[in-house]
Amino acid sequence: MATHYLEFEKPIADLEAKIEELGLLSATSGSFETEIEGLRKKAEQLRKKTYADLDPWMKTQVARHPQRPHFVDYVAGLFTDFVELRGDRQFGDDQAIIGGLARFKDRPVVVMGHEKGHDTATRLTHNFGMARPEGYRKAVRLMDLAERFGLPVLSFVDTAGAYPGLGAEERGQAEAIARSTERCLTLGVPSIAIVTGEGGSGGAIAIAAAGRVLMLEHSIYSVISPEGAAGILWRDGARARDAAMAMRITAPDLLDLKIIDRIVPEPVGGAHADRETTLANVGDALSEELQAMDGLSPAELRARRAERFYAIGRLG
Template sequence: MRSYLDFEKPVAELEAKLEELRAMSAQGDAVAIGDDIARLETKANEALFQLYANLSPWQKTSVARHPLRPHFLDYASYLFEEFTPLAGDRLFGEDEAIIGGPARFRGRAVMLLGHEKGSTTETRIKHNFGMARPEGYRKAVRLMEMADRFQLPVISLVDTAGAFPGLDAEERGQAEAIARSTDVCLSLGVPNVAVIIGEGGSGGAIAIATTNRVLMLEHAIYSVISPEGAASILWRDTAKAQEAATNMKITAQDLQRFHIVDQIIPEPAGGAHRNPEKAMDGAGDAIESALHELDGLDPAGLRKARREKFLAIGRSL
């Protein structure tokens, strides 16, 4: 059963009527309703297209968090072959909020890693809703260093509200782990590409997204803090989250204008959750194109281009 967001009510009503007509047609209880179905399908599709062409930042936040939006493991099984997850940071333990390992992407060997939020209550708890502890980022460091050693491009799929803010994470050096992961991203002598597939939250995202190319799905969000967190700090009122989302410039369109992301990947009408395969195909094509652009650079050139990319942010618009 399709899950609708609050702002999708007009489309939900049209599609409910459409389903009623289809059911009547299937039962043979109505005569010549084929034209009515066709007209209603066109009307519903137009309403959906117009709605998603003018989403507010807060509405995009809701789309980015949609529970049916494809997650890391969906991309891993759909776009990649021979993916072999590797566990543990070799220092403390395993963190399943970040998953990674070698894989094959359209004929080439790569290192794939990213955040997994989970899709059921059980898996969300297992993966801690995609919020990694220090051992998750230290595992990412281990995998990126392995990729550098074996000359494997690194592909990061980012989808997290942020690093886990718990006391145990802070006690084990959360800030140091994030800083170390960011540093390793910058120092790699192989191409690295990040895709913001849902939420890109704070240092938890940047730790694996400090890359040669940062790509972003059309209705994803990317910010230093969640809208709710910003509202709580600035106004001491989480009810102002919508206002915070607008002022923070968290959408792909704003971030491309500020040269923080390099490319926006279009999503199907109604968001990636309505047609996951089409959304993932688009992401795969964008990743392939980005890797092809970087293939001609040597390790020194990759490091220089990556460094200059991030140093230039905020210097010119």
């Protein structure tokens, strides 16, 4: 797969193009290893500097990167014996949210998450990760199953928001999101949510109201997209950058506001630059968080979750 460079990564792209060009010349016109090695070091230093200084709008672009690991990648890399469960038992199956039973480090769990797709065909199949009511009702069904059998729930959040189409509204989109959020909050089993890309509005919180909420380092989590906020505040979606800078949507901001509990580091260059390291970091964080909840009773889990969310916005 060809590397997709973001706008602010163009200087890095130029250096890597020169490295590739010299590599081709080396095959026909002698060795350029010294020059290539120097350019590689320069590109790596530039990548480190660039990613150390990302502003919120740059992080928004990284969070939306098309080559960022998606839910199916986390399932394939972190879980075994995954058995997908489909349908909401009312209307149909929504592939914007995928979920089922699996083993995580040999421990049975219920896992679910938004799936955006990786090419045109799969993006259409998964509706770009924007779930309809059936997706949230499927999530409730999965959480009911988890509670029935005493299984932890692991949720992977990556959506621009719930699908706003007419059919979704006619089938009760708001009610479905509210019921899913409510079920998250009332679970008597350990629950962990991790925002791996975009955490957009109610479409995200419907499966993210967990006992512990994590975010990948360059992901975002917000009540509305920067473009949406710019459209409301200034009636100009082109001012999305201004909105992103003001909204405090990045992981460090949200940790400071106590909206999330932990930041999971990404490799230099973002999750898309080194998927294996990203998956390993996420797996380690989930394992540590699960172990910390071992031995807690259903009542303790509910009480801790309630206290966690009641504390958001508290002054003093």
